[in-house]
Amino acid sequence: MSMIKVTVVDREGVAHELDAPTDMGMNMMELCKSAELPVEGTCGGMAMCASCHMYVTSDHVLPEKSDDEEDMLDEAFHVNDESRLGCQIHLADALEGLVVKLAPVG
Numbered sequence: 001m002s003m004i005k006v007t008v009v010d011r012e013g014v015a016h017e018l019d020a021p022t023d024m025g026m027n028m029m030e031l032c033k034s035a036e037l038p039v040e041g042t043c044g045g046m047a048m049c050a051s052c053h054m055y056v057t058s059d060h061v062l063p064e065k066s067d068d069e070e071d072m073l074d075e076a077f078h079v080n081d082e083s084r085l086g087c088q089i090h091l092a093d094a095l096e097g098l099v100v101k102l103a104p105v106g
Contacts, residue, residue, distance in 0.1 A: 004093060008037055009101040020091045028054065028100060029086035039102065045087035050076035052086035053103040060098050062089060078104050
């Protein structure tokens with residue numbers, strides 16, 4: 001199994017360093033849910049809601065946002081340049097050391 005380390009900062013500012021498998025097709029929303037962090041993922045990872053909104057605070061280069069992701073972020077609260085949907089960040093070896101912060105709700 002191929003593993004990387006990622007850090008998720010929760011809404012209270014607490015950093016959680018997580019081991020993330022890169023060979024299971026998981027995304028950041030699923031990883032957060034498996035670690036019992038407060039990420040909803042209401043739509044099941046289809047980029048049809050913004051309940052897994054997070055900020056990428058590390059300097060990692062991520063794939064371009066899809067039109068669906070852009071559309072959902074246009075409707076979300078507290079969006080900034082670092083905003084991404086966790087369900088659209090697929091875990092890969094290149095994301096070793098990724099740091100994200102969960103966006104505020106509402």
